[in-house]
Every structure is written in structure tokens, then in C-alpha cells.
Amino acid sequence: MGSRSLTEEDQAVLTKPLQPTLAEHAQTEHYCRPFVDEEDSQSRSKLQAPPQGQFGERPSSSIGRSTPLANDDAGTQREMSLDSSMKRRRDEWAERGAAKIVKDVIDPTTGELTKHVVKMGINDFKFGEELGDGSYSSVILATARDSGKKYAVKVLSKEYLIRQKKVKYVTVEKMALQRLNGTKGIIRLFFTFQDEASLYFLLEYAPHGDFLGLIKKYGSLNEECARYYASQIIDAVDSLHAIGIIHRDIKPENILLDKGLKVKLTDFGTAKILPEEPSDSADGKPCFDLYARSKSFVGTAEYVSPELLNDSYTDSRCDIWAFGCILYQMVAGKPPFKAANEYLTFQKVMKIQYVFTAGFPQITKDLVKKLLVKEPNDRLTIEQIKGHIFFLNVNFENGSVWDDDPPEIQPYRVNAGAMKPLPKVSETDTTSKLANLQLASRNHTETTPQAPIATSQDRSVISMTAATAAFNKDYTVQPKFGSQPYASLRSSSNHTDREKSQTKPPKVHASLSPPSIPTALKEKDTRSRSSDTFWSYYLQSLDEHVLLVKEVQVQILARDSGSPSISLDPSAPNCKKPSDIDTLINDSGKFDKRMLVITNLGRGLVFVKKTQKTRKEHDLQLELHFNQVEKINLIHDQMLQIEGPNTIFIACKERKILMKIWKLVNNEMGTKPTVASPKLDHKMFDKFISQKMQTTRKKAQAPPVLESGKLVNGLPSSCISKGFEEGPNTNRPTSLQTRSSSNYSKLLARSAQMRKSMARTNEK
Numbered sequence: 001m002g003s004r005s006l007t008e009e010d011q012a013v014l015t016k017p018l019q020p021t022l023a024e025h026a027q028t029e030h031y032c033r034p035f036v037d038e039e040d041s042q043s044r045s046k047l048q049a050p051p052q053g054q055f056g057e058r059p060s061s062s063i064g065r066s067t068p069l070a071n072d073d074a075g076t077q078r079e080m081s082l083d084s085s086m087k088r089r090r091d092e093w094a095e096r097g098a099a100k101i102v103k104d105v106i107d108p109t110t111g112e113l114t115k116h117v118v119k120m121g122i123n124d125f126k127f128g129e130e131l132g133d134g135s136y137s138s139v140i141l142a143t144a145r146d147s148g149k150k151y152a153v154k155v156l157s158k159e160y161l162i163r164q165k166k167v168k169y170v171t172v173e174k175m176a177l178q179r180l181n182g183t184k185g186i187i188r189l190f191f192t193f194q195d196e197a198s199l200y201f202l203l204e205y206a207p208h209g210d211f212l213g214l215i216k217k218y219g220s221l222n223e224e225c226a227r228y229y230a231s232q233i234i235d236a237v238d239s240l241h242a243i244g245i246i247h248r249d250i251k252p253e254n255i256l257l258d259k260g261l262k263v264k265l266t267d268f269g270t271a272k273i274l275p276e277e278p279s280d281s282a283d284g285k286p287c288f289d290l291y292a293r294s295k296s297f298v299g300t301a302e303y304v305s306p307e308l309l310n311d312s313y314t315d316s317r318c319d320i321w322a323f324g325c326i327l328y329q330m331v332a333g334k335p336p337f338k339a340a341n342e343y344l345t346f347q348k349v350m351k352i353q354y355v356f357t358a359g360f361p362q363i364t365k366d367l368v369k370k371l372l373v374k375e376p377n378d379r380l381t382i383e384q385i386k387g388h389i390f391f392l393n394v395n396f397e398n399g400s401v402w403d404d405d406p407p408e409i410q411p412y413r414v415n416a417g418a419m420k421p422l423p424k425v426s427e428t429d430t431t432s433k434l435a436n437l438q439l440a441s442r443n444h445t446e447t448t449p450q451a452p453i454a455t456s457q458d459r460s461v462i463s464m465t466a467a468t469a470a471f472n473k474d475y476t477v478q479p480k481f482g483s484q485p486y487a488s489l490r491s492s493s494n495h496t497d498r499e500k501s502q503t504k505p506p507k508v509h510a511s512l513s514p515p516s517i518p519t520a521l522k523e524k525d526t527r528s529r530s531s532d533t534f535w536s537y538y539l540q541s542l543d544e545h546v547l548l549v550k551e552v553q554v555q556i557l558a559r560d561s562g563s564p565s566i567s568l569d570p571s572a573p574n575c576k577k578p579s580d581i582d583t584l585i586n587d588s589g590k591f592d593k594r595m596l597v598i599t600n601l602g603r604g605l606v607f608v609k610k611t612q613k614t615r616k617e618h619d620l621q622l623e624l625h626f627n628q629v630e631k632i633n634l635i636h637d638q639m640l641q642i643e644g645p646n647t648i649f650i651a652c653k654e655r656k657i658l659m660k661i662w663k664l665v666n667n668e669m670g671t672k673p674t675v676a677s678p679k680l681d682h683k684m685f686d687k688f689i690s691q692k693m694q695t696t697r698k699k700a701q702a703p704p705v706l707e708s709g710k711l712v713n714g715l716p717s718s719c720i721s722k723g724f725e726e727g728p729n730t731n732r733p734t735s736l737q738t739r740s741s742s743n744y745s746k747l748l749a750r751s752a753q754m755r756k757s758m759a760r761t762n763e764k
């Protein structure tokens, strides 16, 4: 490696933009003061640049990052062994690569303040621990030798940048940070310098790490903390946009916490710097087109906006989408869109497929719902966000957002206050902030989250904008049919719950204990507390997407006279929209029909209408019989595909529900049923799943594919067999631009095409 491999053009790109001009440095002179004094600077400019071994060697890291070692004895020894030509090159770089800083110096004889230009480079700092590493840089703690002040130095290997064609990101990052210098909530860039092998960004040090670390440490943040940080994040985003910069990769890892635990946005490598538009505004403020579309495939899967995936463009509203994801994550402890791999995450984002965790605070939920909206035009604007009731007591005008100390960091705990519905205001009260924001909310079109799957005509899939759940505590509801626990109903998609359900046999409750019914609903209809009314309330308050609501024919037999059965009636109409559920409820608030409801949280509910007073629901054994089922596929561990005249997909988190259905459908196909034993079922299913998982894992990042030509996660399997060879699925999401973006673009384009052609085939 080394400079010889660089073309002149590369050198020009790398050298020129990264050398701040005197004018640029003049802005930062007051920050430069700690580094040098007059005397030092003179000698320092003559100092030798670091030896090749220190900064010029190929790094051992697989991605080829260059990490400066501490300037220690080892370095001195290596320096002794340098040959003279290397020393000469290094000296040249010390001169050429140093930053020129304008510095105020008091003349000792006259006492006058004069400006001097001094050079600052690698030898002015002592390097310490690595603070973090990104996809194309390492960030190292550096201490100024003279003042002892701490800085974060972002080190980028020139060779890696060129090889990976990332030079433009560095240029963009520098330009964006220079434009933003001094903006509240943005990490400060003091200056940049370079040596033969690396580029260095001298950044303000954020000693409390990144926001992801904070969320992980506490698991989640309570509303007060979430509000405190959300107000800073949105205010920083507002400032960015006001000066024509779109971040495009906002995520918790790119939000640092400074010494006062306040927000500092960082990592502007994939930012979009907007050109200034002609403006006739009287205030003379620069004008930018924040809706100018850009086609770059940048961002991070979990925070990427749906318009980039669906329509291949983004604008400033992608930052608002990311803000919505982060707000959700603060309270829920995990991002709203997360799957086993990026492909599946994209699928969720494209379909706005997310659910609120149990007990998610109402007001925060309202804001998140209005941010995670597919159509960018329907997303709240920053102004509307600041006016949302979530920020009722936050004053964005007087600087208190940045001046106030952070509250004590506490995780979110469900509390009665958080579950209160949004306060109402009168239409006539237009003076208060509350009124404005309520009216703004009213005018805002609420977008219905879409059903997670929508590819096959045959599939009976509907989506439901769920009304707010009012589950004050996590609960386990276990309807008991006969001696066997049948379905475990859980209030959240919480992993812990799931894990528990996978390792322990399910708890058996004596009777079905209902989740708490929202007070408002209780008031609305107190006619009946019968189980069917309960279920209707329950369904309406689910924070889930209903995948299937199907009328069923029920034949209930006494326990001792054989297996009772429930069969899906293929001729019975499917519910097409959520309000259809209401049509199935009669005047006295009871279901007229028998229904099977499958939801995406694993609440595969079978509502069985009691036919005889004497018979209790929990004494029934249920079976599902699907007429003319041709084939049943376990698409992955949470989804069954049942093929036949009515092909349906059933998504369940609860494996035992899938297991039961799978087994019973198999039975319908002629396989002898095994003796129903929940334990046995679990074992069999565990075995099946672990085999499935092993095969899946072997296929690296590719989503599970069963057979070619079959739909997998809503897409033909042929679409998804390639393109995921890069990058492991780590806990810390990585930016997309660091991978081969063409893979994703191609993949998405191909899958869109396939979906279209499948839809056409279905129509025919």
C-alpha cells in the first residue's frame, strides 16, 4: 500500500478538501488555543511525522482500517529502524499533512494580541483507547500533549477509502461538519490533518458513548427521559435541515452523549448537502429544498424509511422516520422494525409492520404512530412534532432543551398515568399549545398499518389499525380446552416472554382470565360481560395486525364422544376490513358467527360460540379441519403456509399454536394424529424448528427458503436466494452504504417485479 498506489487525482481529492483553509480555521481558533503555544508550534512543525510502521503499515483489521498506535517506546524503536527515504517521506507528510491553525498570541514585548498560523498534526496528540469503530473508520481517544484536553480522533485509512470507493463520504462528512460547526447538538469538528496513510478528523470528545449504549444499559427509558432526549434529537435535526443538511443515517449509535449527557449527532458520511436555492425571503436566511429527492441507497436497515425501499428515493423526511424509530426504541428498548436479517427487516419496513409493546405509553404511541407513516406527506413535520402533546411542557424557543440538566435516567415502567388516553381540547380553544397540537393531530390522516403479507390473492389477510391497548401489566391468558392448554395469549412481543414460553411448559390456568378492558370501552358498552363481548373488546384493543378473520363451522361434541371439531368454512366470507368484525357482533354485543382469528403476535384465537349452556369452553377439545388442504409448509418458525383452494398463511409467535395447526392439518391430509400431549408437541416442534434453524443458519444471511417457486415471506423464493453474503447480523446495525448497495437495490427491484408478475398471474 502507500501513497504510490494513489493516483494524482485521488491525492487531490484526499488532500485538498481535508486541508481546512485559514478562513475555516479562524472559526475554530478559540478551540485551537489549548493545543499549542508559539514556541511549541515552531518546533512542532519541524517534528518528524510518525514512522511508517505507526501510521503507514497495513492494519491487521480485516477491513483495512488504519489505527494509530500510542506514541510509545515501541514507536521510538521502530523509528530507529526506518530507512532514510521513509524518514524523508514522513517528514514531507508532517509538513504537508498538518493542519494550519490560526492562533491568538500575545506579544510579550508589546502585550498586543496577534494572529499566528501554527501547524498541528499527529505528534501533537497522545493516542489512547479506541472509542468505537464504524464501517470505515476507527475512533480513538486523543489527548493534546500541551493542554491535556481530550478529543476523539476519527482515523480513516486512505487505502481502504479508495479501495472501497468511500472517498466521497469523507469529503461529505467534512463539508457537512464544517457547515454545522457550532450548531447545538452536533459533534464539533475542530480540524482535520493527515499523514501518508491516514486521514484524521479531530472531533469533540463525547465521553458518555452513544445513545444505544444508554438504552441498552437501562433496557428502556421512561417518558421523562425519552422526552428529554427526543426533544434534543428533533431540535438537532431541525437545525440540520435549516442549514440544508439531511443526515440520512440517524440511529442511536450516531447519537453521542457529551460530558453533560446531552445529545451530539455524529457520522455525517452519508449526509446529503443541499445546494442553496434562490430565495426572496426578507430575513436573508438561506433556502433549501428539503423535498428534493435523492436516490442514494444509504442508511441502516432498522431505521431506513419505506420510501427508499418502495420507491427508491429519500428526502429530509427520512430523518423524521428515523426519529420515530428511535422514539419507539427509547420506550420499547428495541427498534420497531427488526428481524433476523436485513432482508426481513426491509420487508417489515416496507409494510410498516410493527407492533407496540404492552403498556406502551399512550401519548408517545400517538406520536410514534404519526411518524411511522408510510407516505412521507402524511408524516408529521418537525413543526408538528414539536407541537405534539408529547412535548407539551417543552419549550423549543428559549434554549431550555439544551440548557436543562438531564433527568435521572430510569427505565420505562408501565404506570397508570402513561395509559391515560390523550386529553381532549375544544375546537374553539386555539390559543394553547395543547389545542394547536390536538387540532393538528386531528387534521393529520392516520395511516392504517398494512398487513404483513399481501401477495397471494387466495390468502385471507386483512389489516387492522388496532385501537390502543390498555394492558396495565404483562399477563398470560391461557384458555384451557379439556386437559390441554391450547393457546397462550401474551400481551407483548417481548422476547423474554417468548423465550420463557419456549423453555417452560405453559402454565395452566383454571379458567380464562381476561385482559383488562379499557375503561372507555367498559363505559361504552356495559350491556354484557359475556365472553364473546369480552373477545370483541379484546380484538378491538389488540395492538396487532389481524392476519386472518374467518368464519368457521363448528361442530362441538361432548368430550367423551370423540374429537369435537372446528372447520374453516371455505364458502363463508372473509372479513375484509377491521370494521367487518363489528358486523359480526349482534345488537346485544355478541358474536353471531364463529370465527378464527389469527394475529401476528401469535394470538391464534379461536372464538367458539357456546351452543349449550351446560358446556364450558375450557372443556372442549378443538380441531381445525381445512377442506381440501393440499399441502402445509412451515415457512419459518413463525409462519405456516396452508395451500389449497384457500391458501392461507398463519403467522404465530406461539409455536404451540402453529404446532397444533400443523399437526391437525397434517391429520386432515391423512397422517395419523399423534396423541395430543402438549409436552410431546413441544418436543416434536422444538426438534423440527431446531433442524429448520440449522439449515437456515447454513444459508448464511439468506432468509429461509423451502422450495423454489414458493412464496417466502411474501416474495418468491427465487428473489431471495442471493445477495446477503456480506456482513454478519450483529446487535449493532450497520449502515447500508458500507455494503454492496447494488445487491439490495437489485434485490428489491427484482422482488417488486416478481410481485407484480405474480399479481398479474393471480388476476388471470
Ligand SMILES: Nc1ncnc2c1ncn2[C@@H]1O[C@H](COP(=O)(O)OP(=O)(O)OP(=O)(O)O)[C@@H](O)[C@H]1O
Binding pocket: 131, 132, 133, 134, 135, 136, 137, 138, 139, 152, 154, 187, 203, 204, 205, 206, 207, 209, 210, 253, 254, 256, 266, 267, 269, 734, 735, 738
Ligand atoms: N466524538 C466522539 N466521541 C466519542 N466516541 C465517538 C466519537 N465519534 C465516534 N465515536 C464512537 O465511534 C463509533 C464510530 O464512529 P462513527 O459512527 O463516526 O464511524 P463511521 O465509520 O462513520 O461509522 P458508520 O458505520 O456508522 O458509518 C461511534 O458509534 C461511537 O461509539
